[in-house]
Amino acid sequence: MCGIVTAIARRNIVPVLLEGLRKLEYRGYDSAGLAVLKTEGTPQLQRLRAVGRVAELAAQADATGLSAEIGIAHTRWATHGVPSERNAHPHISAGLAVVHNGIIENFEELRSGLQAKGYKFTSETDTEAIAHLLHDKLKSIPDLFDAVRATLAELVGAYAIGVLSETDPNRAIVARKGSPLLLGIGEDGYYAASDTAALLQVTRKVVYLEDGDVAELRLDGYRVTLQDGTPVERAVNISSLSADAVELGKYRHYMQKEIFEQPQALGNTLEMIAGGGGISPQLFGADAVGIFGATRRVLILACGTSYHAGLVARYWIESVAKISCTVEIASEYRYRDSVPDPETLVVVISQSGETADTLAALKFAKSLGMNKTLAICNVPESAIVRETALRFVTRAGPEIGVASTKAFTTQLAALALLTLALAKVNGRLSDEDEAMHLAHLRHLPVAVAKVLELEPEIEGWAQRFASKHHALFLGRGMHYPIALEGALKLKEISYIHAEAYPAGELKHGPLALVDKEMPVIAVAPADSLLEKLKSNLQEVKARGGELYVFADAGSEIPQSEGVHILHMPEHYGLLSPILHVVSLQLLSYHAALVKGTDVDKPRNLAKSVTVE
Numbered sequence: 001m002c003g004i005v006t007a008i009a010r011r012n013i014v015p016v017l018l019e020g021l022r023k024l025e026y027r028g029y030d031s032a033g034l035a036v037l038k039t040e041g042t043p044q045l046q047r048l049r050a051v052g053r054v055a056e057l058a059a060q061a062d063a064t065g066l067s068a069e070i071g072i073a074h075t076r077w078a079t080h081g082v083p084s085e086r087n088a089h090p091h092i093s094a095g096l097a098v099v100h101n102g103i104i105e106n107f108e109e110l111r112s113g114l115q116a117k118g119y120k121f122t123s124e125t126d127t128e129a130i131a132h133l134l135h136d137k138l139k140s141i142p143d144l145f146d147a148v149r150a151t152l153a154e155l156v157g158a159y160a161i162g163v164l165s166e167t168d169p170n171r172a173i174v175a176r177k178g179s180p181l182l183l184g185i186g187e188d189g190y191y192a193a194s195d196t197a198a199l200l201q202v203t204r205k206v207v208y209l210e211d212g213d214v215a216e217l218r219l220d221g222y223r224v225t226l227q228d229g230t231p232v233e234r235a236v237n238i239s240s241l242s243a244d245a246v247e248l249g250k251y252r253h254y255m256q257k258e259i260f261e262q263p264q265a266l267g268n269t270l271e272m273i274a275g276g277g278g279i280s281p282q283l284f285g286a287d288a289v290g291i292f293g294a295t296r297r298v299l300i301l302a303c304g305t306s307y308h309a310g311l312v313a314r315y316w317i318e319s320v321a322k323i324s325c326t327v328e329i330a331s332e333y334r335y336r337d338s339v340p341d342p343e344t345l346v347v348v349i350s351q352s353g354e355t356a357d358t359l360a361a362l363k364f365a366k367s368l369g370m371n372k373t374l375a376i377c378n379v380p381e382s383a384i385v386r387e388t389a390l391r392f393v394t395r396a397g398p399e400i401g402v403a404s405t406k407a408f409t410t411q412l413a414a415l416a417l418l419t420l421a422l423a424k425v426n427g428r429l430s431d432e433d434e435a436m437h438l439a440h441l442r443h444l445p446v447a448v449a450k451v452l453e454l455e456p457e458i459e460g461w462a463q464r465f466a467s468k469h470h471a472l473f474l475g476r477g478m479h480y481p482i483a484l485e486g487a488l489k490l491k492e493i494s495y496i497h498a499e500a501y502p503a504g505e506l507k508h509g510p511l512a513l514v515d516k517e518m519p520v521i522a523v524a525p526a527d528s529l530l531e532k533l534k535s536n537l538q539e540v541k542a543r544g545g546e547l548y549v550f551a552d553a554g555s556e557i558p559q560s561e562g563v564h565i566l567h568m569p570e571h572y573g574l575l576s577p578i579l580h581v582v583s584l585q586l587l588s589y590h591a592a593l594v595k596g597t598d599v600d601k602p603r604n605l606a607k608s609v610t611v612e
């Protein structure tokens with residue numbers, strides 16, 4: 001969701017702001033804007049805003065020949081008010097400009113108070129209230145940094161902000177609480193942004209701000225304090241993220257690149273088990289043995305694709321570790337009465353580590369006394385990772401495409417390791433089984449690479465059904481969540497309406513929809529449910545439905561009129577969902593290509609959902 005870039009440097013920072021915004025595009029946005037301070041003569045704010053892409057904003061900057069040494073910039077994903085130029089950031093209050101990521105929950109109250117004082121609002125956003133509130137504070141607190149702190153003290157909700165002022169043109173102020181923000185220390189100045197990718201163009205030296213931090217950036221240095229003004233030191237890190245990792249290279253889209261990076265991403269995530277030996281529970285943290293040994297139940301909380309990873313893990317945890325496991329959508333769990341159980345291991349799964357509902361669900365579980373917590377996440381310094389007792393950081397590398405692919409398969413790899421660790425600590429894993437499961441995991445990158453070779457056939461299938469308006473995905477057992485994930489991918493990026501059902505439910509409703517206009521995609525591995533699934537497929541065929549079946553090496557399903565079969569290279573037992581989802585990712589990707597949709601930035605969606 002919204003992204004922020006701030007810069008103060010001995011150079012024209014406009015291209016830096018624009019390039020930073022381009023790197024944040026993947027977070028999802030619908031409008032963009034920037035404000036700079038012209039410091040020759042009387043300092044003066046100049047603001048540009050555009051609905052649509054950053055390219056539009058860049059064109060405006062070019063046309064006006066904009067140049068400055070200090071500025072703030074923003075991509076907006078609409079929450080309060082429609083996507084429009086009026087609602088795009090920065091928001092201005094007489095000489096002050098503010099960009100903001102997050103949601104101010106008490107903005108209506110603030111807005112009425114400020115209106116009563118005579119402030120006129122020109123947008124429907126919560127952010128504009130911050131700008132006017134700061135302006136009001138400056139009347140009694142002349143120092144900009146102190147006035148920002150006083151403003152933050154009145155905000156309820158989540159924010160990362162950037163501030164510029166005509167009255168104080170030599171510094172930019174930034175702050176965060178609940179939304180990500182980091183500082184960049186460059187050769188020629190200081191920077192801030194919502195993520196590292198935006199700053200790699202100028203520096204690798206980054207400082208991760210903590211919740212509640214306020215920072216001042218000047219040409220000659222920076223300082224960080226808590227919101228009450230207490231100075232704090234935050235470590236300077238050298239980011240290991242390579243600029244290549246966020247470049248497209250030879251690929252047409254990030255989603256395609258990320259699908260094809262899966263063998264590497266899985267290899268990196270599983271590096272700790274590559275060298276032989278057994279599974280070590282300490283992969284999840286120093287206290288893992290104690291916590292896993294006292295775990296009687298597992299509760300997995302997540303959203304979107306990460307929720308589907310949790311659904312697959314439930315099958316693994318119950319069948320291998322023999323521990324009861326429930327999986328719940330975070331936004332539901334956080335608002336319902338549940339029965340807390342301190343012997344439950346609460347596992348949160350999130351590629352971004354920022355998802356507001358997942359973070360809130362985790363905090364809610366902790367508030368109920370469930371303190372055995374584990375995060376599985378792709379961003380080591382994220383809010384979710386900081387909140388849990390145990391953690392496993394997947395090493396998928398940056399995922400730019402909104403539709404999650406390599407983050408999902410690496411989450412599954414992490415969850416397979418978790419299953420083995422839980423089983424081992426609880427005495428439910430024989431040496432023989434441990435060796436067998438680990439051998440499978442080690443071979444996974446090669447197995448996924450073979451699935452990727454099926455791309456030409458899958459592309460052919462995608463051509464056939466991209467013209468359809470609906471699609472039905474079927475799976476059974478641990479492949480039902482893979483059917484769910486296949487349907488989610490298809491609707492996210494090709495806008496074809498897709499539903500997934502456990503195949504046994506077919507005749508309890510969805511069969512009524514089946515005709516030749518409704519392609520049915522079946523995930524049909526050679527497992528114990530195959531015969532049952534075959535009967536379900538017959539039910540579709542008998543109604544004239546067109547079937548696309550992802551079988552695997554051992555599934556003998558005859559090809560016939562209206563029944564298309566693709567065989568996966570090998571049957572992969574417990575880890576088979578990881579192979580099958582790759583073919584469904586390719587199917588969605590190619591269907592979207594045929595339809596010509598914006599694959600990496602699907603309409604209305606965001607990569608990091610930092611609001612409820």
Ligand code: G6P
Pocket residue numbers: 303304305306349350351352353354355358402403404605606607608609
């Ligand atoms: C958004 C993204 C999805 C992701 C979901 C959960 O909807 O577009 O790709 O699965 O959020 O995000 P998380 O970062 O918590 O995995």
